Amino acid sequence: MKFITVSGPPSSGKTSVILKTIDALASRGLKTGVVKFDCLTTDDDKLYEKKGVPVKKGLSGALCPDHFFVSNVEECVRWGTDKGLDILISESAGLCNRCSPHIKDITAVCVIDNLSGVNTPKKIGPMLKSADIVIITKGDIVSQAEREVFASRVKIANPAATIMNVNGITGQGAYELSRLFISGDEIETLKGRMLRFSMPSALCSYCLGERRIGDTYQMGNVRKMDMEE
Amino acid sequence: MKKAADRKFSEQTYMTDFFESFGLKIDNHEITPAEYVRNIPEDKLEDLGIDPENFFQSLEAFAADFEAMMNDKGMDVNSLTVIGGHDKSGNPENVELTISKGDIICIVGPTGSGKSRLLADIEWLADGDTPTGRRILINGEKPDLSMRYSLEHKLVAQLSQNMNFVMDLTAEEFVMMHAESRLVENPAEKTALIIEQANMLAGEKFKPDTPVTSLSGGQSRALMIADTAFLSKSPVVLVDEIENAGIDRKKALELLVKEEKLVLMATHDPILALMGSKRIVIKNGGINEIIETTGEERKSLEALRKLDEKLLAMRNILRTGGRLDNIDDTII
Known part of the structure; x- marks a missing residue:
């Protein structure tokens, strides 16, 4: 089985792009499954189910979503293998722009949309900057000039990536993306693999459920803004 | 030549853009990127989301790209040939269509008939490896397939009908930003030219300091056509219908042709369709027929x-x- 991590800001079009790419993979006779990671709630699993795509939903609830991801991803890969999948895709939203689910030597995809503005690429951390493939969506609703400027900004933020435009509605570009999905390595397990980048560290009183505000209640890994000047 | 990481910032001024995308401002240009990064404490790097190994790989790729872009004279596409494959039912298309610089070719067919697939085949330089089995030649030859994933060599610029501006900039700032991202030699001059030309196409004139978001539909299209003609590197322009309001459509097409673009236009407007030399009729996912515009039609x-x-x-x-x-x- 091949494993692919897909991440991107909320509403950037990850699910649409994945659905269209699964169509293209199915036309080659490949069976693809999805693990959808989210925080509070998601209905995206129903969209996959409707297409007959095996899907597993993981809600992190009160936990940091990316820590939740990495604590469960190995089990997800086992689930995919048991289901006899050719390709397993994990879909997760980068909620603070600092997290990244990408794993070394595992095809890593970041989905970002033209409407998010030309300054967004540099605001997104390792999720974009360490991805192998960056997919730009919603190109059909902005001008050609904006598409070109946006793509060049993505290229500055991640010069080594393959950058592609995919239309999540018509599927233009999805067939081409599916070729990159099948070029990844076959894996049996993720045990012992490394994340491409460390997860943000957080271990303070608020992680443990503290709600009161003020110095007295802050313990552990606390950092203060510089308020001088 | 030394690695980009070991060349001073002053020898590669563009490098500051790369650092800025990580939130790092370079003040001392007499040091090298390697020296600069060495002086950042490890926990600061982690805060910035920088993994040095990955960072330096990206940095070298950035420098290589930039050098390539500076030396790139652009693609010289004189002609593009579509060699037919088959339609959705597997019937062969039996066509070979060559489009040359300055040609206007129209595409007709109902929604969902396969117009976007044809365009995608061209953009992807199909080599018998897409669902239609079509092949694309450039200047009569099979192109280098590594172009497929290259942003710099994007073959097709698309002027879509439902296009919006999402940036909050004036027309001048907007075009200038595009010119700068394309590294043209004299961005201000190019910008002035584009705005002047756009105004020749637009029914009602606009000023350089008009915000792009308050341009009328016709003015927006005029600006985008002029911008594509002069700033887009893509040799092929796909136009998705030009509504007959607030823009001189004949002049708009003439401008693209004059700038040596290969124009493909999806349209069902009789006047636009007859301005093309040929029209491709798409049915059931395939090229059903190619009609030459006759003297009678003209x-x-x-x-x-x-x-x-x-x-x-x-x-x-x-x-x-x-x-x-x-x-x-x-x-x-």
Whole structure:
């Protein structure tokens, strides 16, 4: 089985792009499954189910979503293998722009949309900057000039990536993306693999459920803004 | 040549853009990127989301790209050939269509018939490896397939119908930003030229300091066509219908042709369709027929233009508060 991590800001079009790419993979006779990671709630699993795509939903609830991801991803890969999948895709939203689910030597995809503005690429951390493939969506609703400027900004933020435009509605570009999905390595397990980048560290009183505000209640890994000047 | 990481910032001024995308501002240009990064404490790097190994790989790729872009004279595409594959039912297309610089080729067919697939085949340089089995040649030869994933060598620029501006900039700032991202030599001059040309296409003129978001539909299209003609590196332009409002469509197409673009236009507007030398008829996912615009058809163009002018005159009557009395079929 091949494993692919897909991440991107909320509403950037990850699910649409994945659905269209699964169509293209199915036309080659490949069976693809999805693990959808989210925080509070998601209905995206129903969209996959409707297409007959095996899907597993993981809600992190009160936990940091990316820590939740990495604590469960190995089990997800086992689930995919048991289901006899050719390709397993994990879909997760980068909620603070600092997290990244990408794993070394595992095809890593970041989905970002033209409407998010030309300054967004540099605001997104390792999720974009360490991805192998960056997919730009919603190109059909902005001008050609904006598409070109946006793509060049993505290229500055991640010069080594393959950058592609995919239309999540018509599927233009999805067939081409599916070729990159099948070029990844076959894996049996993720045990012992490394994340491409460390997860943000957080271990303070608020992680443990503290709600009161003020110095007295802050313990552990606390950092203060510089308020001088 | 030394690695980019070991060359001073002053020798590669563009490198500051890369650092800025990580939130790092370079003040001392007499040091090298390697020295700069070495002086950042490890926990600061982690805060910035920088993994040095990955960072330096990206940095070298950035420098290589930039050098390549500076030395790239752009693709010289004189012709593009579509070699037919098959339609959705597997029937062969039996066509070989060559489009040359300055040609205008129209694409007709109902929604969902496969117009976007044809475009995608061109953009992807299909080599018998897409669902249609088509092949694309450039200048009569099979192109280097590594172009497929290259942003710099994007073959097709698309002017879509439902295009919006999402940036909050003036027309001048907007074009300038595009020119700068394309590293053109004199961005200010290019910007002025584009705005001047756009105004020659637009029915109502706009000023350089007009925000792009307040341009009319016709003005927006005029600006985008002029911008694509002069700034887009892509040799092929796909135009998705040009609505007949607020823009001189004939001049717009002439501008693209004059700038040596290969123009493909999806349209069902009779006047635009007859301006093309050929039209590709798409049915069931395949090229069903290629119709050459005959002299007979071109004769119809004149009558159609007159009709169009009459309609335009009536729009103006409405715009100025007039009435449309006594209109019957004699106007045709």
